[in-house]
Amino acid sequence: MRTGARLPVALRGYDRKQVDTLLQRISQALNGGPPMSADEVRETRFDVVLRGYDPRAVDELVRECIRELQAAAPIGERPGRSRAQPGWLINWIQNARFPGAGLRSGYDVRDVDAFLDRVVAGLRGIAPPVTARDVRESSFRIVRLGPGYDEQEVDRFLLQLAGALERR
Template sequence: MITETRLPVALRGYDRTQVDALLERITATLRHGRWGVTADDVRRTRFDIVLRGYDQRAVDELLQEAIRELQSTGPIGYRPRRPQVHPGWLIGWIQNAKFPSSGMRAGYDVRDVDAFLDRVVAGLRGYAAPMTARDIRECAFRTVRIGHGYDEGEVDRFLLQLAAALERH
């Protein structure tokens, strides 16, 4: 348990009274289920530096452990989630994507890729059925051997990032 940990004292370190008070609040939260302290509260906490205080690195490591415990035991409404992606930002990101040419190698047909991304944008704007992350991962494009094509690796990496962003949307 967090309060049972003996913290080393350093010549200059965190104020022991302030650290002990926070650790007591964290312990009460974890033991009794009262949500008086959240992981964000712990992250925002700053301590005074004093002579004969707790070793800063040891306290920081202990607080990182406390943050993990608070996140894993908090009620569903308090558990961290990935931040949502704003549709306007996502549309701009898609529209500004530039893919290098495949050169003399086979590449994805430019028209297919562009049309697919236009459908994704239309879905984000509400003009068409929204595309899901699964739709993005399962899409397939024709390849061109001669002519203008997009580099397949670059398009595939972009689509993986797009699928991850849509999961957060």
Template sequence: MKTGPRLAVGLRGYDRAQVDELLGRIAGALNGGPPVTADEVRAVRFDIVLRGYEQRAVDELVQECVRELQTAAPIGQRPGRPRVHPGWLINWIQDSRFSGAGMRAGYDVRDVDAFLDRVVSGLRGAAPPVTARDVRECVFRAVRLGPGYDEQEVDRFLAQLAGALERR
């Protein structure tokens, strides 16, 4: 099986065949094949071998897979976090305010505002929904001179937003 994202190989790392086998099972489960639970994935341990996949990259990919499996699981099997009501989430996003970047580089105000407008439109059903993964992967232009938001504040807000979208 080919791994979706290309994983780097290090001098010592996780056994490539074991990692590929797990990723294949996860991909199958997400595409309607035999089910695999997030708990089963968390319980897997890989052997450390010469010329194996870099451990940190695999660990991050497996964490993302766990999140996807949790999102795809029937509601009764999802983690016991409270669900977030879309109306509350829309108000929270619209009421958010970020500090200016000042003399430091910051995220372009137009990019951030446009992205958050897209999230709100998706929550209202007026546009395709934005997923937690979309939020984690969004990228904004950096500005040095001009209106920019404090990057750390925006990053913290987006991390909270991704968590809230997972609980919808």
């Protein structure tokens, strides 16, 4: 995101302090700070003042920020997916592919696959449902030599899965 970009100043434009504050909050949200939704950004209004930032340049930058926030949002919060349907979730889980850990340690493939099978069974109604909390609290054995999944990729997927289960 170009939040560090210099915005042009206009005779009448958006209040610079308000714009800078919003851009700083967006930057923090995209870098692991307090979350901020694309809707929050859309709802923001700036005062028009003398010698403020050029409104067209700010509006263009804000649209770019909204796209980045949407792309970074958990899958259940992205546009067009306000509610995760069980059939869609099952398909998404079954098609998930995780890279191998290579020479690093990783999560035991059997543990991760068995856990995801439990989630799918719960979504199908043939086993007790797995909650978002269960997903967040899941843990797997670490393998050093042998088939293991990349831990960061699995953790990222599970975070999105927990978010999707909360919005069911």
